[in-house]
Amino acid sequence: MSANQKPSVKPARNQFSSGPCAKRPGWTLDALKGALVGRSHRAKPAKARIKQVIDKTRAILGVPADYKIAIVPASDTGAVEMMLWHTLGGRPVDMLAWESFGEGWVTDVVKQLKLKDARVLKSDYGKLPDLTQVNFDHDVVFTWNGTTSGVRVPNGNWIPKDRKGLTICDATSAVFAMEMPWDKLDVVTYSWQKVLGGEAQHGMLIISPRAVERLESYTPPWPMPKIFRLTSKGKLSEGIFEGDTINTVSMLCVEDAVDGLVWAESIGGLKALIARSEANLKVISDFVATHNWIKFLAETPDIRSCTSICLSIPGETGKKMAALLEAEGVALDIGAYRDAPPGLRIWGGATVDTSDLEKLMPWLSWAYAEAQTAA
Numbered sequence: 001m002s003a004n005q006k007p008s009v010k011p012a013r014n015q016f017s018s019g020p021c022a023k024r025p026g027w028t029l030d031a032l033k034g035a036l037v038g039r040s041h042r043a044k045p046a047k048a049r050i051k052q053v054i055d056k057t058r059a060i061l062g063v064p065a066d067y068k069i070a071i072v073p074a075s076d077t078g079a080v081e082m083m084l085w086h087t088l089g090g091r092p093v094d095m096l097a098w099e100s101f102g103e104g105w106v107t108d109v110v111k112q113l114k115l116k117d118a119r120v121l122k123s124d125y126g127k128l129p130d131l132t133q134v135n136f137d138h139d140v141v142f143t144w145n146g147t148t149s150g151v152r153v154p155n156g157n158w159i160p161k162d163r164k165g166l167t168i169c170d171a172t173s174a175v176f177a178m179e180m181p182w183d184k185l186d187v188v189t190y191s192w193q194k195v196l197g198g199e200a201q202h203g204m205l206i207i208s209p210r211a212v213e214r215l216e217s218y219t220p221p222w223p224m225p226k227i228f229r230l231t232s233k234g235k236l237s238e239g240i241f242e243g244d245t246i247n248t249v250s251m252l253c254v255e256d257a258v259d260g261l262v263w264a265e266s267i268g269g270l271k272a273l274i275a276r277s278e279a280n281l282k283v284i285s286d287f288v289a290t291h292n293w294i295k296f297l298a299e300t301p302d303i304r305s306c307t308s309i310c311l312s313i314p315g316e317t318g319k320k321m322a323a324l325l326e327a328e329g330v331a332l333d334i335g336a337y338r339d340a341p342p343g344l345r346i347w348g349g350a351t352v353d354t355s356d357l358e359k360l361m362p363w364l365s366w367a368y369a370e371a372q373t374a375a
């Protein structure tokens with residue numbers, strides 16, 4: 001088929017947004033039928049459902065027994081910020097940023113908390129900062145996967161097991177699609193609407209024993225709003241990590257989170273989720289390898305994300321392609337992030353079927369040819 005010819009087959013599901021991401025295959029509103037709506041979230045059955053999210057999360061992700069897991073307010077941002085506000089300031093901090101969300105955490109620490117001892121290690125879109133420069137006597141804040149550049153850290157080898165500072169990792173577009181080396185991570189955060197395609201609004205917070213120790217031994221000099229408070233009288237509020245949420249949760253969202261986790265179990269757990277995502281990346285890698293007008297934004301294969309797959313196309317072409325593909329009903333929400341270099345961003349997380357990405361590829365060629373003609 002020539003590139004200009006319109007393909008005849010469309011992806012069965014055209015949702016390729018990087019957040020909220022596609023629901024799991026086969027999802028319908030029926031998945032929420034059992035939601036405990038109209039009940040107090042403190043009622044026994046509701047609390048049990050919340051606890052189910054925590055327990056299934058621990059089992060699927062292989063979170064160590066001595067790490068604590070909570071559902072917290074305000075999505076991934078809430079989870080990250082409560083830990084920045086709660087733990088930082090007692091020792092210097094290294095802030096790593098290579099795209100928009102990492103830069104957001106730099107703003108929090110430098111401009112809002114105004115920490116004097118903050119060191120910013122930054123790089124352009126497509127690269128990682130020099131990880132050998134990180135000082136682990138300091139606290140370290142980083143994103144595992146930069147959602148807007150499609151650049152992920154290759155592994156946890158650059159983080160020592162014994163370190164003085166805490167590692168605070170925003171892993172929202174990585175968890176359930178990439179291995180998390182728990183012994184290297186003191187704080188891991190994410191939200192439900194990414195890899196498992198849940199509903200947005202609640203954050204997940206996973207903390208190590210060292211992070212608990214910090215919470216119990218350090219009191220920051222600034223006030224702590226109730227929405228961020230994880231301790232009471234110098235002790236961890238254990239209940240928050242057992243389903244007694246800080247404030248009211250949506251039982252509809254909780255039901256959906258359970259549904260996503262049950263699906264994850266049904267396909268074979270974390271290994272299967274990662275395999276689905278890597279297979280999705282491979283479809284796009286094979287396409288890029290044979291088309292010279294499109295490149296990965298991530299400069300080397302080892303740092304290429306298997307979830308937020310960012311492709312570089314100069315000028316306005318990517319924007320036009322995304323609009324054309326949306327108008328055809330072939331692919332929704334695949335334009336590059338507003339602050340990122342131009343191109344496309346296609347979600348390859350576990351809820352996206354590889355067969356749909358395979359169907360999408362010829363459409364990219366068609367849209368590129370169309371966008372060129374229109375130029």
Ligand SMILES: Cc1ncc(COP(=O)(O)O)c(C=O)c1O
Nearest residue numbers: 019075076077101143147172191
């Ligand atoms: C790396 C990263 N951090 C933070 C956020 C913000 O997440 P939320 O909207 O769940 O607070 C996002 C959202 O896409 C993200 O990709």
